Amino acid sequence: MTPDSGGVNVGAVFRSEYGRAVSVLTGVLGDIDLAEDAVQAAFEIAIQRWPQDGAPPSPAGWIITTARRQAIDRIRREQKRDDKESAAQQLIEQQQPEPEEVHAVRDDRLRMFFTCCHPALAPAAQTALTLRILGGLSTAEIARSFITSEPTIAQRIVRAKAKIRDARIPFRIPDDAELPDRLDGVLRAVYLIFTEAHLATAGDEAMRDGLAAEAIRLARLLRELMPDEPEVTGLLALLLLTHARRPARLDEAGELVPLDQQDRALWDQDLIAEGHDLVRACLRRNHPGSYQIQAAIAAVHTDAPAFTETDWSQIVALHDQLAARDRSPVVALHRAIAIGERDGAVAGLAALEPLADDRTMQRYAVFHAARARLLTLLGRMAEADASYERAIGLTGNSAERRALQRRRSEGMP
Template identity: 45%
Template sequence: MTSRAVEDLLRTLAPQVLGVLVRRHGNFAACEDAVQEALLAAATRWPTQGVPEQPRGWLLTVAGRRLTDEWRSERARREREVAVALREPAYAGVAPPADDEPSTGDDSLTLLFLCCHPALPRSAQVALTLRAVGGLTTAQIAQAHLVPEATMSQRIRRAKQRIEAAGARFALPTPAERDGRLRAVLQVLYLIFNEGHTASSGGDLHRVELTGEAIRLARQLRRLLPDHGEVAGLLALMLLTDAHRAARTGPNGELVPLAEQDRSRWDRLAVDEGVALVTEALTWSPPGPYQLQAAIAAVHAEARSAAETDWRQIVALYRVLAAVAPGPMVALNQAVAVAMVDGPRAGLALLAPLDADERVTGHHRLAAVRAHLLELAGEPAAAREAYRLAARRTTSRPEQRYLELRAARLGDRRRPGPTG
């Protein structure tokens, strides 16, 4: 099995193994550390030695042995009774080393709510979810957040300590607790999906393992809360956005903007499911930000070509979204839609206030949208500089290449569209 296949398998197994150990022992921090060591051992050995017949049982055994060793060491340091340690079997804390025990089901959703505990700041919730539920290494999470690995390791360690100090239980929260935590869960899932849809750094535009995991967890959440409009809206938004994936890159991995995509390559099953979800949810649920974003994505998806896009409907939806959930990224996207209806100058006017908003003023997306609108407005020199500025600001190599290409091609008659 290739290293990539092993990595995918381990990412799937990680929350399952962690769920079994935490359910048994309750010590989330120690169990999570043990699972990470088991994953590292598997990633090192399996590509060359082969995947064991029962990979989940193998990980349980190795992680359980790590827990046993750690707890024995603690007992020794604290001078606990030696007799207790001597009576423990070699695989204490783990069922027989195979998958003989009845499956406890998928604990990913329980882990997700635990990682989104209100005692944690949002950055720690995202990092811990990516590691415990998404199966990413600390190094991968650090790269995605553009921070040193040591910094991310410390952030994750503090997050686990806070969860332990808060006395969190390994169980789905009660309805009262769940309602208070749901907003964080939805936002974390959305952030994970976005990181997979357009990786913040590296040579690949997509990280399918992240989008796939976010969609899988959103489906589980919808099964748990079938009558929650925003849960349905988030799942619809993910499906409609991910439906473009095959058309978003060219033969050499280059980014293809929304207006230039071959729509026959869009995943029509995902489009149909997403449109049905958001249409049905909006009939009985007050429109929230995820439903409104999904409705906008549905308008794009239902247009047979870029030229047939109902931009007036999109502008109207953005107006509602800006009232429900105002923010710089909403304003940025609204400016693009307004430009398509009222002309690029109108869009540029909406961008002007964002220059003073520290949340987005240094973001490459602001420079990229301004470049696009300046080009449409017939200002090639200013557009070229804005494209170059955006290219310098992004850490995604596919986006960087695309923006540099746009700057170099301003002499062409073709006009690029917004990325999607």
């Protein structure tokens, strides 16, 4: 795609409007593949025409209108060939030529979120499909972000779309009874995209920056579509406050810097301010949920001018709330870490102890790293060393592994 055509960056319009256009067309045609083909055809026409004719006043509207015409033409051609009455054509001709009724467009993108993140699709398919359709990323871009091959991603998307079509996964916002569960699925998919970028369990870290930004863009879009859902706001706040610390996560040599050693002056204050505003907005609604509580924890961290000035009592209290609604060992682990900071290493180890038999924890690098830190603080160096070794063996991320090796060799907590 040419970067500049007729004073408008077609690539940028593609990124920002692809999801909207495909969602609107899917609403009309009832078929994602047909909608994608039509929208792609419209962008191909834009690349040819805009440099000569100049860009239209509303590029997004132009794309949707053109895509609609493309779809009508295609359906007519196929109808002539098949001589079959097409339900899609009836649908398309019932529609007004200008579809830009803001509300309907919003709903279409929201419908698309619920379709792409349907629980009948595997999580890996949900994230790939969401990035492809709502994010407008190419399969090549998605493959690079997930450190996997392009055919793998392409196949994942093709299969997911086939299941949507064949099993009739609806293009619809779930009714009130199902909404909380289904929204949770959508939020989880966006969060999964972000953690893939942020934690980077394997491979090159810097490359994932774009993916984190993409997850934030999707979270912003969701909030725009569902401004009254506090968990949506909570997720966006959590992503912003986590992402704000990203500039301090790597030192000049590209090595991972743990939270207690980060140069807090590098944290992105704009993102922090926005995140804090959102957390306050959620809290006012008094409808707490996991993402809101996690965002509040991130807000407490970003409030502290130094690691040692962190309000650990508040963080433990928030972790208590989280543990009350989510009994997973990972939640219990982070609560134990917070207790260790508030009450000292002995209390922290005692809080970790009940998790030692959990099979997930035994294979979880963060658990062993937390244990190693507490044991080091207590001067139990041989045990700390063994825990560091377990953690180093378990982490799939090379930067994390080196950070742990450094701590271990320097006898640092």
